[in-house]
Amino acid sequence: MAGANGVGKTSLLRMVCGLAPIESGQILWNGKSIHAQPDAYREDLCYLGHLNALQESLTVNQNLAFTTALAGNAPDPVQIREVLAHFGVRGRGEQLVRHLSQGQKRRVALSRLALSQARLWVLDEPFVAMDEAGVRMLANLIASHLGQGGLAVLTSHQQVDIGTMPPQMLELRA
Amino acid sequence: MKKLGMLSVMAAVLRREVSVALRQKGEVLTPLVFFVVVASLFPLGVGPESALLLRMAPGVLWVSALLAAMLSLQRLFATDYTDGSLEQMALSSTPLGLLVVGKALSHFLLSGLPLVLMAPVLGLQFGLEGRSLGILMLTLLLGTPTLSLIGSIGAALTLGVRGAGVLLSLLILPLYIPVLIFGAGAVEADAAGLGFGGHLSLLAALLVLSAFFAPLATKTALRISLE
Numbered sequence: 001m002a003g004a005n006g007v008g009k010t011s012l013l014r015m016v017c018g019l020a021p022i023e024s025g026q027i028l029w030n031g032k033s034i035h036a037q038p039d040a041y042r043e044d045l046c047y048l049g050h051l052n053a054l055q056e057s058l059t060v061n062q063n064l065a066f067t068t069a070l071a072g073n074a075p076d077p078v079q080i081r082e083v084l085a086h087f088g089v090r091g092r093g094e095q096l097v098r099h100l101s102q103g104q105k106r107r108v109a110l111s112r113l114a115l116s117q118a119r120l121w122v123l124d125e126p127f128v129a130m131d132e133a134g135v136r137m138l139a140n141l142i143a144s145h146l147g148q149g150g151l152a153v154l155t156s157h158q159q160v161d162i163g164t165m166p167p168q169m170l171e172l173r174a
Numbered sequence: 175m176k177k178l179g180m181l182s183v184m185a186a187v188l189r190r191e192v193s194v195a196l197r198q199k200g201e202v203l204t205p206l207v208f209f210v211v212v213a214s215l216f217p218l219g220v221g222p223e224s225a226l227l228l229r230m231a232p233g234v235l236w237v238s239a240l241l242a243a244m245l246s247l248q249r250l251f252a253t254d255y256t257d258g259s260l261e262q263m264a265l266s267s268t269p270l271g272l273l274v275v276g277k278a279l280s281h282f283l284l285s286g287l288p289l290v291l292m293a294p295v296l297g298l299q300f301g302l303e304g305r306s307l308g309i310l311m312l313t314l315l316l317g318t319p320t321l322s323l324i325g326s327i328g329a330a331l332t333l334g335v336r337g338a339g340v341l342l343s344l345l346i347l348p349l350y351i352p353v354l355i356f357g358a359g360a361v362e363a364d365a366a367g368l369g370f371g372g373h374l375s376l377l378a379a380l381l382v383l384s385a386f387f388a389p390l391a392t393k394t395a396l397r398i399s400l401e
Contacts, residue, residue, distance in 0.1 A: 017265060018265075019261065019264065019265070019400055019401065020401050021401060039267050039269070040267075042265050042266060042267045043267035045265060047261070047262070047265050049258055049261060050258075051256075051257060051258025051261070052257065052258060053257060053258035053259045053261065053262045054257060054258075054259075055190070055194060055253065055254075055257060055259060056253075056257065057194050057197040057198055058190070058193055058194060058197070062190070062193055065186075066186055066187075066190045067262060069178055069182070069183055069186035070183065070186070070262055070263060070266040070268070071266065071267065072177055072178050072183060072266070072267050072268060073176065073177060073178060074176035074177070074178050074182075096197075
């Protein structure tokens, strides 16, 4: 999803998540309105907004264990360690989030995707604040998610090649 | 990956709050210190007349405890709101109301329970005796969870509002009044030989009532704040 600043990309994504109210129209998931089946829909949904949703006073591991639990899954320390290594923040698990750099925080936040079992990913500007290697890794992650039959809705100002299949572009205009 | 039950997710919220509190000990101690200071200032202010102090004790201790518990309410959801964790909680497949119960429970454990344990020490300053101290603790033990539950509604309603502290106290103080009346009244009723069972039953009723309705109201308020 593309569009100029302030045109409403984030608002639309928040509507897709069911966080913001819809004035007209409806959003369907498996043929039923998301508002008619909120719990089932949220089980299939992983949302990553502008905010990293990391509690600064806790360690990286504690944060990821908590978000995994929120998604209804039992956290697995081994898997968390592997995912962190994959995301280029190896060995930071026991560090407090407030001691990480902006880019590292973003990487930790994004690692939630690899831990999630959700079929629908809603990502708000996931490529922002990432270096080139990070962008490539994230693109691969999204590609493999799509390859496994998943869905991803994302906003971005840069063209990123996600490979596998041609994405559908929606351009918002004021 | 193994699936977690809803109660385990609620326990995860509770565990997280406790871990955060352990990292920020100062914030946990603030209400307790406030409670001790306010309750200790009263005897200095009104003079050492023991009959007067004894009569005032339950009321003073209850009012101090109530204000102390309110002190930490504002932060209940504030950091989660600014760092985005609250959004994630709202998008969890576990009902938000249950997560709110976990939050309120953590507020009771971290702010309310220390007050309950400290109360007898302060009660001694006022010359309360064993039986009265026991009743005081019992009323606080039944009352402070209610304060946390009702307080969570106020904390949710004032999220992201400027000057939230004042607004929060204006919103929830009226709702705290019944708890205060029955809490402080129990010790006096017992001293007058009237029995304190009725007061305790009413406090328990308030707790049950707020345990049912407060999470629903808080959940709705949080969703509105997040829109």
